[in-house]
Structure formats: C-alpha cells, structure tokens
C-alpha cells in the first residue's frame with residue numbers, strides 16, 4: 001500500500017507532533033482541537049504508531065520518524081524546511097510540505113524594512129545620544145537619500161518578494177538575486193543565475209539574506225562575499241544560521257568592511273551566552289523571531305496538504321526534496 005493510499009484510508013487522520021526544540025502541542029494544540037478531520041498526538045501519547053499518517057514538524061530529533069512506518073506527509077510549521085530535510089530518519093517517500101503564508105511574508109517584510117531604516121538612519125546613534133541626554137540632530141549631517149542607497153536581497157521567494165516591494169515603496173533601489181530570471185519592476189531589478197549573489201552583494205549598501213538553506217547556500221555569507229560589498233555596508237541576516245560564517249562577520253566588523261549587522265538566526269540556537277555577538281556594539285540580535293506564522297495558518301496549511309493528498313494530488317506547498325525548497 002502506498003503512503004498516499006494510507007493517508008486516504010480514514011476519516012479522521014492521525015498525526016504526531018515532532019520537534020526537539022519547540023513545544024508544538026502547546027502552540028498548536030488549541031487550534032488542532034477545533035478541526036474535525038485530524039487528530040494529533042505527542043509522541044508519548046500515540047496509541048498505535050502504525051496509524052500515524054503525518055507529522056507536524058520543526059527540527060525533529062534525528063530518530064524522530066523511526067517509530068512511524070506509515071508517515072506519508074511531513075508538514076513543516078514554517079517556510080524553511082532544512083531542519084526536516086536533513087533529518088536522517090525522514091521516511092524516503094514522505095512528502096515534505098511547508099507553509100506559504102502571505103501574512104508571514106508581510107511580517108517578515110516589515111521586520112526587514114525596520115532594519116533597513118535602522119541601518120540607513122544609524123538609529124543606534126540616537127540611543128547613545130538619549131542615554132547621554134544629548135540633543136544631537138544628525139540626519140542633516142549623515143543622511144543619504146534612499147534613492148542613493150541600494151538594498152540587495154538574496155532570495156526571491158514569497159518572503160524576498162514581499163521584502164523587495166516594501167523596501168522599494170520606501171524609494172530604495174532594490175537589487176535581487178533570484179534563481180530564475182525575473183522582469184525588472186519599478187525600482188526592483190533582478191539578477192539571476194550563477195554569480196548573481198556576488199553581483200548583488202557588490203552593489204548592496206544594505207544586504208538582506210532570505211535564502212533557503214541548501215548545500216549550495218551553506219556558508220554563503222563569508223569573507224569573500226563581504227570583501228565584494230561596498231565598504232561599510234550593512235548585513236541583515238534573516239535566512240538560516242548556517243548561511244553565515246560567523247568568524248568572517250566578526251572580522252569584517254572589526255575591519256570596518258561591514259558597518260553593522262542585524263542577525264535573527266544563528267548557527268547555534270539559542271545563541272550561547274558567551275557568544276561575542278551578544279556584546280558587539282555593531283550587532284543587533286533578535287532570537288529567530290523575524291517572522292511568525294499563526295497557528296490557524298499552519299493548521300490550514302496542514303489540512304490543505306492532507307486534502308490534496310487525499311484527492312490524489314501533490315500538495316501545492318510540497319518542496320523538492322533534492323533542491324531543498
């Protein structure tokens with residue numbers, strides 16, 4: 001029997017929460033309880049592992065899937081699926097689906113725009129001035145008009161597009177590195193294909209990373225890329241921790257090649273208390289919270305994936321397990 005046929009077999013489809021880092025039942029339990037067609041269990045409460053047809057997952061433990069021979073769908077609770085695709089126990093034939101949520105993209109775009117303003121207007125200076133009760137009008141001295149500040153964006157999926165539109169609406173020229181060619185649109189220009197990341201970085205006064213993490217993008221934010229950027233450029237890192245070579249960023253901040261960084265994701269999360277980023281005056285840290293998907297949106301996505309599978313279709317938000325997005 002195929003996994004898809006197994007999924008279609010029961011009226012109420014049973015699934016399991018799998019995460020080593022988040023309390024998924026706590027976050028999603030109240031919402032799933034309102035849905036008639038699905039039942040989700042914590043692993044320790046699963047009555048019969050063979051009846052489990054799907055998992056709702058976020059960074060599951062390496063052996064998390066081993067107990068469930070009939071999982072046909074792994075619905076990830078977020079946009080990025082690297083933490084599931086790299087899992088050694090992920091069933092070979094399971095469909096892995098992600099969340100594709102416009103509201104999540106809008107929240108991300110607002111967050112990115114806030115950090116663009118933070119770097120563009122050098123807002124840290126105001127915090128320092130306020131602490132010293134100092135009325136220090138500096139915009140007249142330092143402000144470059146937005147039209148003279150290029151914002152580069154690495155990654156042009158749902159999130160990258162939302163960020164590009166928001167930032168372009170603030171009059172910044174936007175240059176995006178995209179997988180496939182795109183028409184230029186207003187202030188948004190696109191570079192695609194090999195070398196596009198380097199070409200965008202070379203012109204970016206503020207560089208935003210929102211790429212998916214794949215074998216090809218591991219460590220992409222490194223000394224070589226920073227060296228191509230205009231001196232004093234800012235980095236806004238919203239992708240995954242493993243995109244960034246952290247020592248290279250520290251060195252580029254010390255040399256002044258990078259003038260400031262906003263970091264939301266890290267190689268080790270939570271970021272260890274003794275990490276040099278915490279106390280670095282040019283680093284702004286947030287704890288992997290640039291955006292969020294609401295519980296109803298995640299469970300809608302899960303139900304939609306299940307419905308598509310039950311109808312014999314490939315879920316529209318399924319990822320290509322080979323390319324990783």
Ligand code: GLV
Nearest residue numbers: 077078079080081
């Ligand atoms: C968050 O990290 C996401 O992948 O959506």
